[in-house]
Amino acid sequence: MANTATIEINGQKNEFPLYTGTENEVAIDISKLRGTTGGVTTIDPGYKNTGSCVSGITFLDGEKGILRYRGYSIEELAEKADFLEVAYLLIFGDLPTTAELDKFHADIKKHAVVDDDVKKILDAFPKSAHPMGVLSSLTSALTAFNPSSVNVESEEEMYNAIVRILGKFPILVAWTMRKKLGLPLYYGDSSLGYVENILKMMFKQPNEDKYTQNPILVNALDKLLILHADHEQNCSTSTVRIVGSSHAGLFASLSAGISALWGPLHGGANQAVLEMLEAIKEDGGDTKKYMGKAKDKADPFRLMGFGHRVYKNFDPRAKIIKVAADEVLGDLGVQDPILDIAKGLEKEALEDQYFVDRKLYPNVDFYSGIIYRAMGIPVDMFTVMFALGRLPGWIAQWREMRLRKEPIGRPRQVYIGENERAFKAIADR
Ligand code: CMC
Numbered sequence: 001m002a003n004t005a006t007i008e009i010n011g012q013k014n015e016f017p018l019y020t021g022t023e024n025e026v027a028i029d030i031s032k033l034r035g036t037t038g039g040v041t042t043i044d045p046g047y048k049n050t051g052s053c054v055s056g057i058t059f060l061d062g063e064k065g066i067l068r069y070r071g072y073s074i075e076e077l078a079e080k081a082d083f084l085e086v087a088y089l090l091i092f093g094d095l096p097t098t099a100e101l102d103k104f105h106a107d108i109k110k111h112a113v114v115d116d117d118v119k120k121i122l123d124a125f126p127k128s129a130h131p132m133g134v135l136s137s138l139t140s141a142l143t144a145f146n147p148s149s150v151n152v153e154s155e156e157e158m159y160n161a162i163v164r165i166l167g168k169f170p171i172l173v174a175w176t177m178r179k180k181l182g183l184p185l186y187y188g189d190s191s192l193g194y195v196e197n198i199l200k201m202m203f204k205q206p207n208e209d210k211y212t213q214n215p216i217l218v219n220a221l222d223k224l225l226i227l228h229a230d231h232e233q234n235c236s237t238s239t240v241r242i243v244g245s246s247h248a249g250l251f252a253s254l255s256a257g258i259s260a261l262w263g264p265l266h267g268g269a270n271q272a273v274l275e276m277l278e279a280i281k282e283d284g285g286d287t288k289k290y291m292g293k294a295k296d297k298a299d300p301f302r303l304m305g306f307g308h309r310v311y312k313n314f315d316p317r318a319k320i321i322k323v324a325a326d327e328v329l330g331d332l333g334v335q336d337p338i339l340d341i342a343k344g345l346e347k348e349a350l351e352d353q354y355f356v357d358r359k360l361y362p363n364v365d366f367y368s369g370i371i372y373r374a375m376g377i378p379v380d381m382f383t384v385m386f387a388l389g390r391l392p393g394w395i396a397q398w399r400e401m402r403l404r405k406e407p408i409g410r411p412r413q414v415y416i417g418e419n420e421r422a423f424k425a426i427a428d429r
Contacts, residue, residue: 009037019051023059027051034412041412048309051233053241053406057090057396058232062310067317069230070094078320083225084108084194087392090230091162091399104163109190111167112197115145118172122179131176131384132262138172140255149249152402161250162395170194173388174201177381195222198388203376216331217375223324224368227317228386230393234309236260236267240394241401242409250398257394258387264304267365267390270382273305274369277338280345285337287345295354305366306349312359321367325374334374342370 004015005028014036019027034041044050059068067074070089077086081095088096088104096104121141125134142165150161175185184206188197196213199221204211231237240257244250261267280290293301308315329336346362349355365386372382 007033007037009040012037019054021054023061041414043414046309047233047238052238052409053233053401053404055232055397055400056093057400058230058393060232060310062308062312065311065313065316067231074227074316075320078223078226081226082193082195083222083229083389086226086229087166087395090392090396105194107159107163108167108194111164112171112188112190114142114168114171118142118145119175119185122175122185125179127180127182130262131180131381132258132268132387134176134179135172135384135387136255136258136262138176139169139251139258142168142172142251143249146251158399158402162399165250165254165395166391169391170198170201170388173384174198176384177202177378180378180381193218195225216328220324220328220371220375223320224371224385225389227320227364227368228389228393230390230396234266235263236390237394237397240398241406244398244401245406245409250395253398254391254394257390261387261390262383267383267386269304269363270365270369270372270386271379273342273365274338274373274379274382276304277341277345277369280341281337285341287341287348290345291348291352295352303345303349303355303360305362306355307358307360308363311361311363314361315363317364318362318366321364321371322362325367325370328371329374332374336370336374338373339370342367 003018003020005018007014007016007028007030014033016033017029019029021027030042042050057070059071060066069077069086070093072081072089072095077089081089084105085096085101088101118138118141121138122134125137146164151157171188174188178185186201186204188201189211190197192200192213196218199213199217200211233241236257239260240253243256244253264272276290280287283289290301290303293299294303294306325339328334329339346366349360349362354360368386369379369382372385373379377385
């Protein structure tokens with residue numbers, strides 16, 4: 001195969017190098033297009049076919065339904081690894097040895113504390129505040145209490161910033177939920193594993209002397225966090241990279257990523273799915289009616305939890321989550337009619353020509369909310385749980401972008417506004 005592509009514009013041929021990845025993905029390197037063609041640029045709204053970077057973190061093949069972190073399949077990681085191991089793998093490139101993992105966890109625990117003044121900021125939010133807004137603000141607020149900027153030339157400083165946020169972020173997540181539920185704020189328990197500690201911080205009741213871990217919940221949360229840990233250049237990750245590319249700090253970049261994740265087309269879909277399933281249940285469980293609405297172009301309703309920008313086949317994460325939802329509900333002895341509605345809707349959609357033609361399959365968020373609900377997590381906290389899972393991915397992508405010394409992100413546009421015109425005095429308009 002030739003390693004150049006020719007673009008002919010008004011009879012003038014221009015050659016551009018082809019870039020081939022380790023999984024044989026081919027891209028045309030158009031970084032010099034503007035210079036060699038006298039100002040021609042490309043246009044691709046939503047970046048549907050634009051590679052914004054080269055990356056060695058996550059590989060996904062949307063046509064085949066493959067997802068791998070650093071070369072390891074998501075199926076194997078979800079079955080055999082724990083979340084902290086996966087976080088280390090994503091950020092540093094390889095699975096940790098026992099000594100490396102122990103040190104990583106010990107360093108995270110040293111930073112599992114936030115300044116008491118953060119509590120005051122949290123207290124200033126009304127109870128009705130959406131947890132994603134609170135989380136984004138608190139993450140941004142951390143910059144005030146940890147003002148030193150990270151010198152990315154120093155591996156040590158980079159490492160310290162990473163363990164710091166991995167220690168503090170679960171506290172912000174747990175406090176956001178506890179504030180919402182009117183529970184007293186509680187610091188973690190350093191004797192516990194990373195995920196066990198998160199559960200205790202979230203769920204320990206004031207009248208409880210001893211919080212007893214439920215292994216079903218630990219296992220379910222571990223799996224959910226692993227499945228959400230990275231997904232290459234999605235909306236929030238691209239946001240983290242682009243904000244970080246201006247050399248804004250790690251916490252500021254993460255806070256921007258949280259806001260990007262919030263929307264219902266992205267991470268907010270898990271909340272939207274559950275609200276949709278509830279609405280269908282309240283409406284008598286008529287799934288056909290909602291299928292009709294989803295297909296009606298005059299109706300803004302979409303089947304939340306269906307479709308994906310890159311998966312044109314089953315989302316491999318959804319397959320794992322569907323099985324996990326059955327297991328978790330079974331193990332916890334929870335009968336949730338919502339699960340039956342979800343399964344019914346999925347069956348109908350998979351057989352429906354509209355969904356078949358557009359290759360719309362259930363995505364990661366179709367079943368995750370059902371598990372979160374069975375775990376006792378409030379619906380508006382679901383996207384916060386997604387953010388908790390995505391944290392190592394965002395960190396890994398930010399680190400990679402800084403280590404590769406990527407330039408500031410600054411897309412072009414094609415201007416379609418007014419041509420130059422003379423100013424008119426207000427009396428003449
Ligand atoms: N229900 C009904 N129709 C849909 C849906 C849906 N959920 N998703 C896409 N379509 C239709 C869409 O109307 C369009 O039809 P047509 O070609 O006739 O105009 C076609 O399928 C292609 O859709 P698109 O909006 O051009 O695709 P996109 O790549 O821009 O959007 C998406 C991807 C995920 C935003 C979209 O599928 C969607 O809105 N899904 C529902 C929200 C959701 O579940 N989001 C979570 C994504 S997974 C979590 C994450 O990683 O963010």
